[in-house]
Amino acid sequence: MYNKTASIKIEGSFFDMLLNPPLRNLRVEENTICDPHYMEDMCQRSEGPSLVKITVMPGFYVWDMVLRCKVLCNINLQPK
Numbered sequence: 001m002y003n004k005t006a007s008i009k010i011e012g013s014f015f016d017m018l019l020n021p022p023l024r025n026l027r028v029e030e031n032t033i034c035d036p037h038y039m040e041d042m043c044q045r046s047e048g049p050s051l052v053k054i055t056v057m058p059g060f061y062v063w064d065m066v067l068r069c070k071v072l073c074n075i076n077l078q079p080k
Contacts, residue, residue: 026059026069028052040068050074 026038032052034041042056050073059069 024061026061026066028055028059028069028071030054034071034073036068038066038068039071041073042070043072 028039030052034050034052038059039052041050052071053074054072055069056072057070060067
C-alpha cells in the first residue's frame with residue numbers, strides 16, 4: 001500500500017533543505033592574517049597586513065556566498 005503522508009514528508013524535507021540549507025561555520029584562529037574576503041575588522045584602523053587577535057562573531061557559508069566573520073586585529077603585525 002502506498003503511503004502519501006510519508007511521501008509528502010520526504011518531499012517537504014527536500015524542499016526545506018533547498019530553501020533553508022544547513023549553515024557551515026567560518027572560524028578564524030588567533031594570529032591568522034586578516035583576509036577581507038572572509039573577515040571584517042571591527043576597528044578598521046589598520047593599513048596593510050594585520051593579524052587576528054580575537055574572533056567577535058563567527059562567519060557562515062551560505063550556498064556560494066560568504067557571510068564574513070567579525071574580528072579584532074593587531075595593527076600592522078607580521079606572523080611569527
